[in-house]
Amino acid sequence: MARQDYLFTSESVSEGHPDKVADQISDAIVDLMISKDPESRVACETLTTTNRVVLAGEIRCRAMYDQETHKTTHGWAPGALEEIEDAARSVVRRIGYEQDGFHWQTFDFANYLHGQSAHIAQGVDEAGNKDEGAGDQGIMFGYACDETEELMPATLHYSHRILQRLAEDRRSKIVDFLEPDSKSQVTLEYAGRQPQRATALVVSTQHVPGYDEGEKGKALADYVRGVFADVLPDGFVDERTAIHINPTGKFEIGGPDGDAGLTGRKIIVDTYGGAAPHGGGAFSGKDPTKVDRSAAYVSRYMAKNIVAAGLAQRCTIQLSYAIGVAEPLSLYVDMEGTGEVDPIKLEGLLPQLVRLTPKGIRTHLGLNKPIYAPTAAYGHFGRTPTDDLFPWERTDLVDELKRAF
CATH class of the missing domain: 3.30.300.10 (GMP Synthetase; Chain A, domain 3)
Known part of the structure; x- marks a missing residue:
């Protein structure tokens, strides 16, 4: 018991924590590329340290980077490199760093982003009768509880x-x-x-x-x-x-002058503060085709709706995926002994309410938009949803869940 x-x-940790500076820069790059091309693929890692910001990772955004179109500029569209640097500096300026050891105007900037691996793309992209596959294998968790109005720990x-x-x-x-x-x-x-x-x-x-x-x-x-x-x-x-x-x-x-920062080092701060499991994958810097991000969002969405519907006081949901495969390998619901309904029935119902393929999740939640920068500080969950922001915090499945039980 x-x-x-x-x-x-x-x-x-605050927006000025070195790891969170890195998360916010990575998500600013995600938003920039999705604003240019909603089907962008982005995996952007950021390192911050004393007066230095370094980007690395894999991208695909034809409006900004295409090796065939822009051969003379190593794949980068005219002005794209400047836009990326401006996005990084704007984040640091908004946070408020104007210190000798880290200043938005004077930090050294290096960009090592490059094209996405063709071997990953072939497994993930839609082609013929093949649905879009998951961008990686892994397990993702969502959680909700009745401790606060936001249904968060x-x-x-x-x-x-x-x-x-x-x-x-x-x-x-x-x-x-x-x-x-x-x-x-x-x-x-x-x-x-x-x-x-x-x-x-x-x-x-x-x-x-x-x-x-x-x-x-x-x-x-x-x-x-x-x-x-x-x-x-x-x-x-x-x-x-x-x-x-x-x-x-x-x-x-x-800040970065006191300690180096890296994207993805505050995953428990980003999620449930240790009150629920975490699959291990970070969110920031990743476009929504990456199930590390989108499946964690939809898991929270389903768990929150279950608690909001009064079907449980606490709910944990796990999804799992294989790289290149569209459908999840498993769906698990645990209500920690607080449930009013059979979790097995919920496991059968939820995929009828939300298609749990990567494309289905993105379509249902409207994730192919530049909505990620606000998620990168003060938690991805428990935030107030708007027409575009934090759509996984909506409780629009409540009526259907109640009718089903």
């Missing part, structure tokens, strides 16, 4: 919200002592598998010189304590809550 009473912890939800608040206040200049790099961690006490209070809260935030001691240090700490009180529900922060704010002391050197 699953434990009912326990402590659980999740962490988040509360520990991760509040970790994200704390850092979003710091970023909003930094940008709007409500405070003038914050820099872009920060991390948060939230530990909650659960009773009956529902969060009751915070037992520990941690924030480490980069700051301008002088805010590590004395009155200025106290001002920073008081500000963060106020954010805790505003973001968490009433009563969650009490006199017993252990609070750690910049526990190492001074945090002036941060």
Whole structure:
């Protein structure tokens, strides 16, 4: 029987964290190429370090890169390389890096993107009677629970919200002592598998010189304590809550100058904060034909709709694929003992509601659009869906699920 009473912890990192800088640049390149060609293939990895950004990976975007059309420029269309560099610099500028060790105008930029492997393309592309195949083998998970209105684990939800608040206040200049790099961690006490209070809260935030001691240090700490009180529900922060704010002391050197960043190193921050399994594949930098991304999105979509329909309090869904094969190899539904219906029946119903091939997922969710940059910080899930953004957060299967049961 699953434990009912326990402590659980999740962490988040800000948009200025070096790994998240890398994720955001990679997804800016995805959006740029999809905006030029919705059928683009992109696998863009980014490295960030002291005043340097390096791109590498495989692409296919005829509007920007085609070896046959643009032989004289090594495959790149006129102006394409400049557009890619501009996209990377725009991300760093938006985040707010104008430091000696990492500045959006002055960092060294290197682009090692090249054409997609023909051997991958032949297995993935549609051809004749062959449907579009999965871009790789692998397992993908989706999860939802009733701990928050967003149907996300509360520990991760509040970790994200704390850092979003710091970023909003930094940008709007409500405070003038914050820099872009920060991390948060939230530990909650659960009773009956529902969060009751915070037992520990941690924030480490980069700051301008002088805010590590004395009155200025106290001002920073008081500000963060106020954010805790505003973001968490009433009563969650009490006199017993252990609070750690910049526990190492001074945090002036941060971002890529303080630590190198790589695309795809924060996959648990991106998903469910450790409350659910993760298949291992990162999301950022990948176009939606890559099932690492699209199948994880549709798994969340199905799990969220199951919980929103009242069919379970918690739901985990797993999908698996083989490279070049269209249909998933398996679909698994686990409601952790909270389900009101037979999971086997759900496993039969869900493929009738959503075609779970790579092309079917992209079509159902409308993924062939430049919608990925906003996903690359503060989580891919638990976000507010709009007409275009975060379509996997919609709950438009609820009525059909209810009718079926």
